[in-house]
Amino acid sequence: MRRVVRFWLGDEPRDVAGAAPTTTLLDWLRGVEGRTGTKEGCNEGDCGACTVLLTRLRDGRVVHEPVCACIRLLATVDGCRVATVEDLAAADGTLHPVQRAMVEQHASQCGFCTPGIVTSLWALRLDHPEPPDEAEIEARLAGNLCRCTGYGPIVRAARAMYALEPAPAVDPLLAAAELWHTRLAERDTAEPLLLDGPDGTRLVAPVRLEELSDLLAARPDALLLAGGTDVGLRITKDLDRPPLIVWLGRVAELHRLEETAEGLRIGAAVTWREAASALRRLAPGLGELVDRFAGEQIRATATVVGNLANASPVGDGAPAFLALDARLELRRGDRRRELPLAEFFRAYRRTALEPGEFVEAVFLPRPSAGTRLLFEKVSKRREQDIATVSAGIALAIEDGRVRHVRLAFGGMAAIPARARAAEAALEGAAWDEAALERAVAALDRDFEPISDHRGSAAYRRTVAANLLWRAWLESRGVPVRLHAAEPALG
């Protein structure tokens, strides 16, 4: 058992012992290291002021990811390199092109969000040697709030940085990829991590899957930590101090992402960012899911399985995956079982998981030819918001009849759920307005939505029905999508 967290901070190795397992990366950076460039804006991973760049090895490759330091537990940067805004300029003080572009485009006003924005743009540049399109720039800024500039100058800076030397391909960090490969590989040990905090909390990070499952079976009270974007909030907002946290992030098997002819298997440690391309390949309709899921920092941290296992009624993944007839692979000790996702959600935030059992992976069957999958998300804000209503719709129309249909909704009940009555109204029926009207009427029987700060019950009902109408209209060739239409007239 290793009792120190080992990582790199900038160009210096760090061995941290004795810190409470619930210490966040942000508190450690600001409080212990005095790196005050990284800011706390919300302490819930929603504003991006705390964005730092993590460099780590994934499948033997060096990858760079922007993450929110505020809800990231320090222990979970084990084996990584953490770079903050202070690491960006050259040793002689020469500004990095990202920084110069931000200055030249007048992209900072109060400056408080700026370190996070600079770091996000740095990550963008590392991912894209060539200037990306506007949509990609916006997607990569969706996790960074700015209240002063209106974002225009920041987006202009994102474009302008590509015209500044050094050329992107030789970003100092990319140029040093080999060095980082060596350094990170050296820090990587096969030893499980065990941290005991002065506040009585303990974190264990096994390396082998069996160790993990045995530990969880033996200690069903343990809090299982994956990406931590939910658990982090419990720690920063509720001041929760779980006696035992078991982090699954060091178990190699759980990082596996397998694409086969049958479908896509996503291990419990795979993040949304890692799964994004495979999801798009599985069904183009999942592109909307990937694009609308949080911001890049959260996509780089949150796991796909975690989004299901936390059983939120408004998680983005569940409706889409329900429509795909996803199956979960559950494990308790040595025992494995498979469960359709539709049977996993039992009540508000309650699942079919038995004590000591955990979700090892989710399997998404490849949709049959002719089946179209749609993901719909209605929210107050397009980017980085929680759905008021979301829907996964799988439809196969053959010879004017509905051969296969799945209608699954989020935000309509205490759990994400299929609209069985509405499905029944469509299954095998002629694909026409009359069938749609029956399905819409059935939808009212399927769900009793509630009113809350995201929307009223009446709005949820109307919108859920309208999403069915949209699928119909779109199949008739009517333009229905705001973000596919021509922008401005003239």
Place this chain on the structure above:
Amino acid sequence: MAEPIERIRGDLHAAIAHDSAEAHVTGRALYVDDLVEPKGCLHLALGLSERARARIVALELDTVRAAPGVVLVLTGRDPGASADISPVHAGDEPVLPTDEVVYCGQPIFVVAAETREQARRAARLARVVYEDLPAVLGIEEARTAGRGFVCEPLRLERGAVDPALATAPRRLAGRMRIGGQEHFYLEGQVALAVPGVEGEMLVWSSTQHPTETQLLVARALDLPMAAVTVRCRRLGGGFGGKETQANLFAVLAALVARRTGRPAKLRPDRDEDMIVTGKRHDFLVDYEVGFGPDGRIHAVRATLAARCGFSADLSGPVTDRALFHADNAYHYPAVRLVSEPWRTNTCSNTAFRGFGGPQGVLVAERIVEEVAFATGLDPLEVRRRNLYREGDLTPYHQPIEDVPLEAILDELERRAAYRERRRAIAAFNAESPVLKKGIALTPVKFGISFTATWYNQAGALLHVYRDGSVLLAHGGVEMGQGLFVKVAQVVAHELALDLERIRLGTTDTGKVPNTSATAASSGSDLNGMAAQAAARTLKERLAAFAAERWSVPAEQLAWLPGRLRVGNQEIAWEELVAEAYRARVQLWASGFYRTPEIHWDRKAGRGRPFYYFACGAACAEVTVDTLTGAHRIDRVDVLHDCGRSLNPAVDLGQIEGGLVQGIGWLTSEELVWDEEGRLRTHGPSTYKIPTAGDRPRVANIALFEGAPNRKPTIHRSRAVGEPPLMLATAVLHAISDAVASLAGHRICPKLDPPATPEAVLAAVERVRARAAGDPPGTGAA
């Protein structure tokens, strides 16, 4: 003396970067929470009321006191802790309450502990026994309950409004709700109090109003103001949210520092910040308009009721300014406007960029829209027919001067190709059953000056040190708006020194006393003039010295960049300063400014509250999804008048940023309180300010050129902080226009902001239902 011919670096009217831009992008810019904590610094956490209104029967804090690390717990019963911190001295805002809580989230005690985590943890251990009292949460409830106002209402009246309404050819009445807005400054509230020698107290505060923070700390500590210093180098955003709301945190930190003799820092978590502090006022407006078939307005009568929260705070001046702007850009031949500043059991609403003005502007634009849909005229045509002309009187009897609204509308209409696009949009909508487009072009006219006339003063202090370096201090606070760089440009210009040679000092009540809040868009106007006065005094002293020292007549002196020409020789700045020092010339100077001409008689509702007006206009095109109510902003064109801009880069930044902040207010930002008075939207996960993808797909933003301020403002510029927020009105009206297209633009959608998808979909259904019931053309009159 001749003006410099060579230019200094960073002169006036140049697009200079923000003075802290490099510090921002490198992470070197320090905010209060970034300062190295003084030895022994305590950390504070608040205990909040869980009831909207209740008597505190018991406040059991023993477990809090006994929690690990806790050093002190203060309640309203401790000395100084129930001092009134009302900025208008209304006596309705104790630092901490003693007997009764008046809103859910009101701080009732503060814990000081060795670490922030210990303090936060301890604060949750309190047990409070409440006895509920009847609470009033909303405006209508307050009316029904007869709860009373937080201050005297204002009434503005001109002309015989009742007869004019009675005799107008057409007349309609309506009601409008306007949502509030959370500031969401990225840097939350924070204060660090450090006890000093001889009982002095130093407070680093993220405040827009250091002098008021100083005054209130002094009162709570029973110290003279002279013994309290408040400092602030920069704010991570303010927007009005730190004009008065910072005081609570500063006073609590100072109280703990005083009691313990240790430094004390209070930085609430984001949720607490949002729950505790006031926001933009939400309004309920009832309006009546009389008009002709030609769309000309004959008379307007309106009541603007606001939810002010538990205390007066700045609600008086905010609701006043709402009335001052309920005409926006339009002449009402007869008018009566009345404010109703209701007291409610919610957080105390406060200043927010525009200060009531934006809500007033929305009322005017709703009235225009109603008239347009009732008459079948294009709303832009109605706007033009009612536009103010030079010499017209406002509802507060100030004559309209130097308001180039017509020229701005002409140019923007052309630039935005409004008419062509309106036709193209009609064609698009005819072919598109689900997606509907809309367009709107709306003006903004905003009065510049604090309506509290005495606030319109400023001071500056300019030090020249023996080595020639220059330190500039003034009373203004830098919160991202570019005030410091603008004022530095003014001084650099006067002293003929490159901009980087002017060091910008921390705003400090020990350097410049009795300053006004940095607010009301007035920062550059006031502090720029004061700094200019100080620089001129210094310059005159140096010139007089040089004339004597080198025996040349004054007319043979000329300031050149970095040097003074004295007859045929040139004296470098450093040499001049060194010589002047040895000759015992005073090398520091102060400057003072007060805005001329303004006066305001609130009782009579008459006067000249504004020195001048700042104007602009925006044209927005949007697409609305009529299945979900979501929208996309396709294009916005803006033309805004900054007079002779001191710094076009800074001004354009204010315009673009203000526009998007206004768009957030009017579209996605929705505050929700539940029936118990708890705020349900208290973090960025539930309260949605715009992201990069929400900004307009195309934004053409330009300064209206060639219109220097007619008033002798600082280098003929115009204030820019607040007015651009109201450019966002065009977006709300474009969405409304898209919805109205469903019924041939003859039914007013009455789309109340925020235009969330839910609100838009409701408007869509309303318009469709009315169109189905009433044949088009008969519905709106």
